[in-house]
Amino acid sequence: MKERINRIADVFLIFWNLPLSKIEPKLLRLIELLKKNGVSDFNFPYIFVNDIVTKSGLNDFETSMRVFEKTTVFSSAEFAIRFYYQNYFEKTLKQMEKWSKHNDAFVRRLASEGSRPLLPWGIGIPAIKNKPEIHIKILENLWNDENEIVRRSVSNHLNDISKIQPELVIKFCESRFGVSSDLDKSLKHALRGLLKKGNEVALSFFDYDTNWKPKNLKLDLKKKKVKIGESLPFQIRFGNPTNKKTKIRIEYKIGFLLANGKYGTKVFQLGERMVDAKEEITINKTHPFRPITTRVFYPGTQNISIVMNGNELIQSEFELVKG
Template identity: 70%
Template sequence: MEPLKEIYSSHWIQNLSFVVSQIDPKIKASDFQKKLMESPWKNYELKERINRIADTFLFFWNDPLVKIEPKLMALIKLLRKQGVSDFNFPYIFLNDIVVKSGIQDFETSMRILEKTTVFSSAEFAIRFYYINFFEKTVRQMEEWSNHKEPFVRRLASEGSRPILPWGIGVPAIKRQPEIHLSILENLWNDENEIVRRSVSNHLNDISKLQPDLVLEFCKNKFGVSEILDKNLKHALRGLLKKADVRALSYFQYDTKWKPEDFKLTLTKNKIKIGDSLEFHLSFLNPSTKNIKIRIEYKIGFLLANGKLGNKVFQLGEKLLKSKEKIEINKKHSFKPITTRVYYPGKHSITIVINGSECETSQFELLNGK
């Protein structure tokens, strides 16, 4: 798979340079392209390339933000005319231009970000305004949570997350995540799924800091619709994986239920990096009642320090009839991925049902060479 940074291909940059020359005749397309791609462009990773594009614009537009504003709006208008859709990640540098040229001009920045976030999300850019104008930014985000445009409402939730991936940290939000509960109350049942999903992710962030806050928020919100219940489950996913009894009870998982005749079998006790761990499990519902179950497996990955770090994976959910027996076959891949380093040695796998650990087996991971 091609690295994400290659979204900024030579063809893409040529087109951007042409568009820039159309909205600002003082800039030659060839000059813009040359400046943008000068060494060490080829060695830059994704975030460095985004930063470089913004800096290239500001090399030619060395003006206050209020003077850059009409050019940015003209740029977006022409790109849309070319068929570029809204909420388009490659153009996220537009928000960086706003921050770099106007971080001290709060009013102009907010006016522009309200528009650019529709074209390419401003969730990372808004974090810099939290750092510089915390109270004013909180009020602005609360106002945006009632905006008619869904991508602006999403910004109110996404940009204010306590633990936003890729985003700069905002210590004041981590210290008091409850400060944005009014925004989440406005948006948790929003008509737009992309907004609701952002709220779920925001709540999941808070659950890592103040779980009781999220449990209380969700407690009386179930039963409105199947879709909203699904969003609430996504919000509580972290607590469900941690086997939080209260979170499990919200979804009618009986944490005291125990299976009978439980068996966990590994096809092999030794596998190579690059191969898959194959396992089989079976068990019986001994109850005279139907039981709703949530089945997960937890891999204990060997870490560089010699300890095991656990990660939970879901196997599924099922309503087990009285005396019903279930059998599951599963493969877990140990193919190398960028987000995890595999270390040869002893690992473990544990089956978890309704938050309770049923059985653990050991296996050895070997070098694939």
């Protein structure tokens, strides 16, 4: 994907072999014509327009920022802005802080999305990874933004930080609950990585009792051998041993065999629910092993475990075989 973006921008610049100040009106005219032909704003396939800016204007910070402010509304400049972090870190940081107060939601989103410590497919910026707190001011400006697309970006940014400095994200979130249900959802999305890791403080924000344990927990795999391309059906049975309603978060974790013989784990959510006193629960689930672009399946012994309120409680193994 990134190679295609790069190639399209290069081809444009064969014909527009000019500095960005001269390309700017041509680029904005291109966007105007695309819109007239029915192309909507914030359209990912046209993300190459921002690479045109970077390739022709990296030596012209002011013009680049002026153009990004317009192009990011049409197709996000989240990847392109990171080259300016590389070359003009402090100036870019100040520009992003300014954009976090912009009147256009897509520009405000850029301030959060383009500055993420672990932006997928974006070039890494060591100065951000090593000091993710530098963008807290931006996140404080945007966490309760009126636009969901901005709030979602802030949640993803905070989730990135939680992988580097979890205590920073916990501190950011802990005093912000209770403003509205929508904002509480955004904060929960920000904490999703810590919830999956069973972080006790994060779980406590949502009233999950990490000391709770189910009664008579059973994990029943309907197959012990699964072909790549097929699915693994399984069933969970358990009871609530207490005499009161209990809020539980249920997940399952699969240990995927890797090429080096080690295991990589991924957590999948089975749901959150209130369980009545002494209630008996049965959950049926099917996990697919069809080929996907983001994961290679290696035949051999894999494992699956059940996690409740952050505690890994029971595990079973199965064989993954070639289809």
